[in-house]
Amino acid sequence: xxxxxxxxxxxxxxxxxxxxxxxxxxxxxxxxxxxxxxxxxxxxxxxxxxxxxxxxxxxxxxxxxxxxxxxxxxxxxxxxxxxxxxxxxxxxxxxxxxxxxxxxxxxxxxxxxxxxxxxxxxxxxxxxxxxxxxxxxxxxxxxxxxxxxxxxxxxxxxxxxxxxxxxxxxxxxxxxxxxxxxxxxxxxxxxxxxxxxxxxxxxxxxxxxxxxxxxxxxxxxxxxxxxxxxxxxxxxxxxxxxxxxxxxxxxxxxxxxxxxxxxxxxxxxxxxxxxxxxxxxxxxxxxxxxxxxxxxxxxxxxxxxxxxxxxxxxxxxxxxxxxxxxxxxxxxxxxxxxxxxxxxxxxxxxxxxxxxxxxxxxxxxxxxxxxxxxxxxxxxxxxxxxxxxxxxxxxxxxxxxxxxxxxxxxxxxxxxxxxxxxxxxxxxxxxxxxxxxxxxxxxxxxxxxxxxxxxxxx
Amino acid sequence: xxxxxxxxxxxxxxxxxxxxxxxxxxxxxxxxxxxxxxxxxxxxxxxxxxxxxxxxxxxxxxxxxxxxxxxxxxxxxxxxxxxxxxxxxxxxxxxxxxxxxxxxxxxxxxxxxxxxxxxxxxxxxxxxxxxxxxxxxxxxxxxxxxxxxxxxxxxxxxxxxxxxxxxxxxxxxxxxxxxxxxxxxxxxxxxxxxxxxxxxxxxxxxxxxxxxxxxxxxxxxxxxxxxxxxxxxxxxxxxxxxxxxxxxxxxxxxxxxxxxxxxxxxxxxxxxxxxxxxxxxxxxxxxxxxxxxxxxxxxxxxxxxxxxxxxxxxxxxxxxxxxxxxxxxxxxxxxxxxxxxxxxxxxxxxxxxxxxxxxxxxxxxxxxxxxxxxxxxxxxxxxxxxxxxxxxxxxxxxxxxxxxxxxxxxxxxxxxxxxxxxxxxxxxxxxxxx
Numbered sequence: 001x002x003x004x005x006x007x008x009x010x011x012x013x014x015x016x017x018x019x020x021x022x023x024x025x026x027x028x029x030x031x032x033x034x035x036x037x038x039x040x041x042x043x044x045x046x047x048x049x050x051x052x053x054x055x056x057x058x059x060x061x062x063x064x065x066x067x068x069x070x071x072x073x074x075x076x077x078x079x080x081x082x083x084x085x086x087x088x089x090x091x092x093x094x095x096x097x098x099x100x101x102x103x104x105x106x107x108x109x110x111x112x113x114x115x116x117x118x119x120x121x122x123x124x125x126x127x128x129x130x131x132x133x134x135x136x137x138x139x140x141x142x143x144x145x146x147x148x149x150x151x152x153x154x155x156x157x158x159x160x161x162x163x164x165x166x167x168x169x170x171x172x173x174x175x176x177x178x179x180x181x182x183x184x185x186x187x188x189x190x191x192x193x194x195x196x197x198x199x200x201x202x203x204x205x206x207x208x209x210x211x212x213x214x215x216x217x218x219x220x221x222x223x224x225x226x227x228x229x230x231x232x233x234x235x236x237x238x239x240x241x242x243x244x245x246x247x248x249x250x251x252x253x254x255x256x257x258x259x260x261x262x263x264x265x266x267x268x269x270x271x272x273x274x275x276x277x278x279x280x281x282x283x284x285x286x287x288x289x290x291x292x293x294x295x296x297x298x299x300x301x302x303x304x305x306x307x308x309x310x311x312x313x314x315x316x317x318x319x320x321x322x323x324x325x326x327x328x329x330x331x332x333x334x335x336x337x338x339x340x341x342x343x344x345x346x347x348x349x350x351x352x353x354x355x356x357x358x359x360x361x362x363x364x365x366x367x368x369x370x371x372x373x374x375x376x377x378x379x380x381x382x383x384x385x386x387x388x389x390x391x392x393x394x395x396x397x398x399x400x401x402x403x404x405x406x407x408x409x410x411x412x413x414x415x416x417x418x419x420x421x422x423x424x425x426x427x428x429x430x431x432x433x434x435x436x437x438x439x440x441x442x443x444x445x446x447x448x449x450x451x452x453x454x455x456x457x458x
Numbered sequence: 459x460x461x462x463x464x465x466x467x468x469x470x471x472x473x474x475x476x477x478x479x480x481x482x483x484x485x486x487x488x489x490x491x492x493x494x495x496x497x498x499x500x501x502x503x504x505x506x507x508x509x510x511x512x513x514x515x516x517x518x519x520x521x522x523x524x525x526x527x528x529x530x531x532x533x534x535x536x537x538x539x540x541x542x543x544x545x546x547x548x549x550x551x552x553x554x555x556x557x558x559x560x561x562x563x564x565x566x567x568x569x570x571x572x573x574x575x576x577x578x579x580x581x582x583x584x585x586x587x588x589x590x591x592x593x594x595x596x597x598x599x600x601x602x603x604x605x606x607x608x609x610x611x612x613x614x615x616x617x618x619x620x621x622x623x624x625x626x627x628x629x630x631x632x633x634x635x636x637x638x639x640x641x642x643x644x645x646x647x648x649x650x651x652x653x654x655x656x657x658x659x660x661x662x663x664x665x666x667x668x669x670x671x672x673x674x675x676x677x678x679x680x681x682x683x684x685x686x687x688x689x690x691x692x693x694x695x696x697x698x699x700x701x702x703x704x705x706x707x708x709x710x711x712x713x714x715x716x717x718x719x720x721x722x723x724x725x726x727x728x729x730x731x732x733x734x735x736x737x738x739x740x741x742x743x744x745x746x747x748x749x750x751x752x753x754x755x756x757x758x759x760x761x762x763x764x765x766x767x768x769x770x771x772x773x774x775x776x777x778x779x780x781x782x783x784x785x786x787x788x789x790x791x792x793x794x795x796x797x798x799x800x801x802x803x804x805x806x807x808x809x810x811x812x813x814x815x816x817x818x819x820x821x822x823x824x825x826x827x828x829x830x831x832x833x834x835x836x837x838x839x840x841x842x843x844x845x846x847x848x849x850x851x852x853x854x855x856x857x858x859x860x861x862x863x864x865x866x867x868x869x870x871x872x873x874x875x876x877x878x879x880x881x882x883x884x885x886x887x888x889x890x891x892x
Contacts (some may be wrong), residue, residue: 170768170819178818182768185824189590200589200853315702347655349634359592362635365705369627369636369715371650373706377673378659385662424676431672440664448672451658453706 002282002304003443010039016306016417020458021047021270021316022046022302023111025326029413043302046112047149048296058142059096061135063220064089093134098352099338101141101405102345106325106335116148116294117141118321119269121352124159124191126168126330127351135220136164137353149295153253156192157246161222163215169214169358176230179207186358194261198237203345205234209248259292260284266297269363271307272316279306295378314457315419317367320348321378322458327383327450330414331392336383347375368456377451384447398442407445415449417458424454467823493617512873515758515804516517516613516639519782521765522591522867524775525811525828526848528564529578533557536848540815542820544771554578557845562680563779566787567831575790575799576833577891580843583827583858587810591766591824594809599638601863612866612881613757614642619880620755621646626712627719630748631759632741639759647707647757648716653744654722656717677710709710723751731792739785747800752798755842756874765808767816769819790833800835803873803892806867813854827858832891836873842891 005014015035019026023046026034034042064086073080103116128137140162147155159165165183166172174180181201184207188198212229215222234243236251243251252258263283267275275283283301290296301307318326324344328335335341345351349372355361384392396405397414408428412420420428428445437442449455501882532548533556542548552568558578560568570576584863588594602608610618613629617640621628628638628648629640641645650656665671727747733739741760748755762782767774786804793799811828827846843860850857864886870876872892 024689051604163850170821173769173819175818178820179768180768181823182818183500185590190592194588194824317702317706345652347634357591363701366635368706368709369631369634370648370709370716371652371656372634373709374650374658374713375655378655378657381659381662427672427675431668435668444663444665447663448669448676451673452676453703456706457703 002286002300002306004303005039005305005308006084006419007039008043008220009305009308010035013313013418015042015319016037017308017313017458018042018046018302020326020417021272021307022114024105024322024329025417026329027332030329031417039303043299044350046110046302047299056108057098058138059093059100061093061097061138063135064133065217065220066132086148090132090134094128094137094353095342096339097134097138097141098342101352102338102341103335104320105321106328113145113148116298117144119266120144120148122147122355123265123270124162124165124360124362125355125360126162126164126353127355127357130163133164133167133220134353136167139220140164141353149298150293152258152292152294153250156187156249156253158188159191160210160245160249161213163220163222164397165285166213166215166222166272171210172215174207174211174213174378175225175228176208176211179204179230181207183207183210187249188252190359192261193255193257195430197255197257197261202236205236206243206248208232208234208251209236209243210245213245242291256284259287262292263287266294267301270298270301271312273312273364282306314416314454316458317456318363318458319361319363319367320345320350322371323348323456326458327380331446333383333392333395336386336390340382344379348372348379373421373456376456380450380455382449384443384450392446394439394442394446397446400437400442402437404429408418411445411449415446416454420454424449424452468561500867511756511801512875513756513798513802514869514874515745515760515802517804517806518595518637518759519765519778519806520595520761520809521767521808522594522810522812522824523765523778523808523828524767524771524822525808525825526814528559528561528777528779529554529580529773529829530559530862531557531845531848532559534845534848535702536814540848543820544816553839556688558841559807561776561779563722563776564783566783566790567833569787570790570833571839574839575835575837576831577669577837578829579860579889579891580829580841581827581846581856581859582807582830582843582862582865583810583856584861585858585859587826587852587855589810589826590778590811596638598807598809598862600641601866603816609641610643611637611639611641613637613639613647613759614645615881616757616870616874616876617641617646618644618875620874620876625716625719625754626847627753628715629757629759630745630755632796633759633761635760646712648712649759650720651741653720656713657721658714658717673713677707677714678751698867719753720748723748723753727751729792730795731788733788733792734781734784736781736785738781739788742785742789743792746789746796749793749798750796767812767821768817768823769821771816771821786833791837801831803834803837803869805832805869806830807862807865811856814848814851814856815854826852826855828856830862832865836892840891842889860889861886868892 012035016031019031019034037045059118108114126140131137143158143162143358147158169183169186170180171183181203185203189195208230212225214225222432231242233240260280264275264280267283286300287297350361398410402410408425431445482615526537529549530546532551538545550562552562552564553559554571567576577761585606588597588604597604599611600608601612617628626646627648631637631647631649632651633649634651636649658673660666660669681828724747727750729743729747733743745758745760764778791801807830808828811825812822813825816822846856846859863882865888867882868889870878870881871888
């Protein structure tokens with residue numbers, strides 16, 4: 001089992017690490033507040049609390065009914081015009097859904113759950129590019145939220161019946177005699193067991209278990225067509241039974257590789273790198289002991305000494321969403337307007353509801369290339385200097401009265417949650433002394449410190 | 459590590475600016491220097507490869523392109539039996555011989571074929587094919603055996619063994635992510651989607667020169683930071699690929715250096731042909747400008763997505779073929795106008811083909827072997843490799859006749875003049891398309 005962190009090691013940098021990884025970081029005051037709670041209470045405050053649902057009412061959408069449009073007796077011109085309206089609606093509603101979620105992530109008092117929803121969005125990756133229905137995508141997002149901190153098996157069953165997933169992985173045309181293998185394959189390869197832990201035959205047989213899953217065209221909810229379901233005996237992992245989808249998921253989740261696969265993936269997301277084999281053995285047994293309950297498991301991780309070892313501190317590359325939200329938090333500024341949010345996430349490679357493929361975002365070093373690094377540097381400059389009425393308060397970030405030495409300490413803690421390297425500190429001191437303390441000069445130094453490799457890490 | 463960084467900085471100082479220039483040179487002066495010296499610097503920029511060196515463009519058709527509907531075996535009844543809805547009638551194909559024709563949308567490729575600039579390689583794949591997008595893409599990128607997980611890419615190993623000390627832009631990927639094919643212990647290669655954003659922007663800074671000097675100095679990792687205690691500390695880190703901060707520093711340095719050069723080339727060049735408007739065309743247009751502008755790049759990497767046609771394939775695949783064809787036609791016209799068509803070889807690949815039999819959703823599921831094409835001024839035209847059987851299948855899939863690494867080996871050996879074994883770890887039979 002994991003070792004609990006001794007209370008004397010619950011320091012300010014540990015609190016900063018927790019807030020960075022479990023959520024989206026925070027200002028020096030927020031880190032201070034979390035630290036003052038004590039370790040156990042701090043972790044509980046992140047995992048165990050939830051905001052009222054009506055704090056963030058979701059956009060009210062209705063399913064896009066493509067079929068009804070195509071069937072009506074329209075002239076080709078009318079049909080083309082109707083399609084165009086649908087496309088505009090699709091684009092606008094998708095943006096509305098994105099704006100809603102990113103605002104929720106940025107301003108909820110309960111960001112740890114949103115971060116976990118983001119994890120699951122990358123896990124059960126589903127893209128609007130194929131689903132083409134913001135209602136379904138938003139419905140899935142709420143399912144992710146409802147199950148994020150809950151037990152895995154019911155979550156997996158719910159997702160197998162999630163209409164966005166059904167459309168994304170082609171379950172809606174899978175029927176007895178003609179099973180579509182797409183969902184069955186990804187379920188085992190990417191969602192539960194990992195490559196190499198099943199055979200091609202297992203996939204073909206599993207696909208039969210998920211036949212007959214459909215989407216109600218008007219309500220956008222799940223429905224089951226028994227006539228299109230293959231109720232025959234399937235051979236999965238050597239067991240001959242008339243598996244339906246739920247029974248097949250129970251069988252898969254009971255495989256030892258399932259807990260191992262998920263514990264490693266969760267650890268990689270939160271700690272920043274894949275666990276060693278012995279560590280993952282510990283993690284998987286913790287996950288199993290929790291009944292594969294993700295909230296309980298994460299609580300164990302965030303309380304463990306392993307999570308705070310120096311190997312993991314300031315070693316994770318911020319995802320674009322983490323970069324954007326945390327940049328706003330450390331600058332103590334609101335999110336920029338949605339257009340800029342949309343552009344930023346698009347250019348940096350993490351568009352919500354549009355993961356690149358069913359594997360989700362690769363993450364880690366894949367977030368950074370020579371191109372996205374320069375983009376981050378440039379976008380930081382805009383977040384420091386732009387925003388109309390909501391410019392960051394430079395006097396709060398770096399008071400004019402601070403001496404260059406004090407200024408370095410303040411900047412290092414706020415932007416890096418730790419000391420700067422000697423060299424960076426010397427250069428910063430030099431620039432501070434040379435450029436003086438006008439607001440514009442202070443904006444410059446803040447921008448430049450954010451235009452460093454160090455700022456990309458949490 | 460340190461040696462490489464030193465080499466990179468040296469490269470910037472000597473090759474681009476044509477002599478030792480201090481990092482502290484004010485930005486405006488540097489820009490003036492670039493403009494004035496653009497023509498003269500041309501020869502310097504060319505140093506690593508020279509104006510006549512061969513260039514490879516790798517085009518990935520991501521998602522698993524349906525090979526059977528790309529190079530259509532209209533002479534084979536089994537094709538029509540397996541695909542009652544999706545098969546393309548022989549009369550509609552662009553006939554290459556009595557047995558095969560190109561997809562009707564590939565009119566530009568057909569012209570290139572007729573001019574003698576296109577080769578198709580049949581039945582390309584590997585033993586024990588993997589039908590996972592990700593695993594199979596990884597296999598193609600790393601040139602590994604199906605059962606072996608290899609971390610580094612085949613281009614990365616080529617850069618490592620043949621391009622030591624060269625510019626980081628020896629490989630350029632158009633897109634925001636670096637392809638795994640470029641991965642190497644000391645990775646080289648840069649990636650960007652839009653050149654105008656590939657530049658550190660200090661327009662809003664109050665003191666631009668001071669800010670530029672600071673920025674360049676903190677992205678100059680040769681000095682104390684790398685020599686001092688911190689590097690020892692970093693080296694103890696468990697991650698086999700080196701420390702994350704170290705990775706970021708290298709990427710940052712490459713970005714600063716290469717962005718200067720790309721900006722200069724883009725400023726000087728104009729597209730030489732009219733391109734359609736889609737992402738692939740944009741990427742190829744950019745590649746053509748970088749080639750025309752004299753980048754020292756040996757390998758360009760571009761991709762086109764959307765080939766995972768599990769359902770309603772007919773219209774979708776047709777659109778992809780059309781987009782592919784019009785983009786490649788413009789690219790070739792551009793290179794011909796530049797006089798660089800003979801220097802360039804473009805090869806396509808896709809992680810797998812589709813299954814021979816269509817599925818119940820009007821699509822095709824993940825398959826195995828498929829054809830790929832090679833084009834360029836020096837390509838030996840024709841169809842290479844035997845026509846794969848559509849009746850003798852393995853799990854419903856075409857059995858490969860040509861190992862994809864034979865294609866790589868041919869490109870390395872006959873085109874890039876590079877030794878094959880350091881890159882592919884063993885030898886493979888060479889093919890007659892070059």
